[in-house]
Amino acid sequence: MPQPKVKLVVTGDDFGYCLRRNRGIVDCFQAGAISNVSLLVNASSAKDAADLAKRHHMPIGLHANLSEGLPVCPNLRSGSTLLNDDGFFHGKMGFRKELQNGQLSMSEVELELRAQVKLFCELTGHLPHHMDGHQHVHVLPEVRDIFAQVLSDYGIPFTRVPVEPGLLTCPWLPPTLREFYMQVEKDAKDSMGTFRRHGIRWPDAYLGLTTMGNNMSIANIKRAIGNALDAVSSQEGEVTRDCETPAVDQPITMELMVHPGYPSDPQQGGCGQGPDDFSQSSDRQHELDTLMDPRLLAFYKQERIQLCAFKDF
Template sequence: MPQPRVMLVVTGDDFGYCPRRNQGIVDCFEAGGISNVSLLVNASAAKDAADLAKRHGIPIGLHANLSEGVPVCQSLQPDSTLLNHHGFFHGKMGFRQALQRGQLNMAEVELELRAQVRLFRELTGHLPCHMDGHQHVHVLPEVREIFAQVLSDLSIPYTRVPVEPGLHNCPWLPAHLHDFYTQVEKDALDSIPVFTRYGIRWPDVYLGLTTMGQNMSIPNLKRALTHAMAAGPSSATSTSASTSEEPVVTAELMVHPGYPSQPHEGGCGEGPDNFSQSSDRQHELTILKDPSLLALYSQERVQLCAFKDL
């Protein structure tokens, strides 16, 4: 390929969720559809996922989880503010509500994040090159400061900042999703000064909210890439992969491919959720492996890579 216009990290999230999800992600990587994965260390098939990453040479980072399943940190007692009365995390919206009410102890957040990094290292043999948040918890108020401190202390260089160009011109998004994504975007924008202060980096452009599940199609991915190329390198606080006359844009595309979970198989301690059992997982896998998408990457000079290549 001639000089690329875009260095694109395609990250398969939720690696470790269940054996079928793991296999789908590996198949997607082998077909050239993804270039990077994000591991849920508290998921039921995390060890299998780490072993698969080693075997297939898949670049792997940490998908820090504070919202689904059971904690990793042994010192978090049943009365931890991070847990409900069943001993599980509060859930995607429950975590946000508890945070808004001032009910979460940030010292416990830090303990859990550091425990997850330690377990990641035990499973993979190395520290993550990138670390993001399951269900975008890492950009939430208060949490982002703790998150940035942990990354800085452990010299984990990259994170995800989910601010997607074109988000507000997507009539196909239902109102509840658009509202949630708009809040994620606001929290992510508020995180930028925090991450900058700690010297953490992220790609110039983030993609993936508007192309999840059934919304993933070749035209929608082409549209997202067009937005990425139009955005250009964002600032010195992000990472730019070139000093040539035509600057290379760096981007991350968040995806969730896999074979759908079977009932009662997988999850993070509570069993698999509807998201993992949905046919959307298979749909994303099919689209990402589509030869016409790979041809589009070549035609538009989009080079897939991992965070370590930025």
């Protein structure tokens, strides 16, 4: 067989969020539409997800969560700086606000991250093959240093650096979301040096910010892959390479972040507070249908794009 042009990790995030999300992710994996999953260990259906990963031999990593639901570390379930007045994590934007105001204890961040790695091992029987952050908290200032140290200590070799080529050229993103994504990218770029110093790796290109929910389409996935190929080939702009230019004819590595599934039932799922609107929306089904579309799978084959896991890099 000819050498693939691209090795693409298609990661189903939020595995464990609810039973319907789990079922959709497994359906995608069995159809060859995703090749990797990222587990939320504090989610309501985490054990079911881990059992499914074992049964279906799914490559699995840890989706470390510091922003939604409840901590898994018993010592942080009351009186912790990571919790709001209701006893839950501060939320996607709340976490960032508390961090910016200097209100978060980094020692508590480290305790929770290590507790989540430990629980992951208990659920799956092995260390994560990769580890990233739910809602991209792992690239935030200060947090990134703790995150990289934890990965290094456990020998977890891969993470996610969410810098997507072509983000600025996507007119369909609303201004508020675009502003958030640009901040995520700035934090991600600033995190690269920290990850490099700890020997942590990531794919040559990241995709997924511009193809979430109803923005996912075959055309948009093709566009995102094309932008990434152009960026990596030119070695300019928004490329996030963690190594030197590969030898000629070596495949380019990419990760596509996706959130397929069947919409959550209103009273089932989540990380302690019930499922959010994103999980209950039809966007989950839309992503699943797009990823499983035979035309997209045919495109991968035609363009020599091999779906794989991090361990295949």
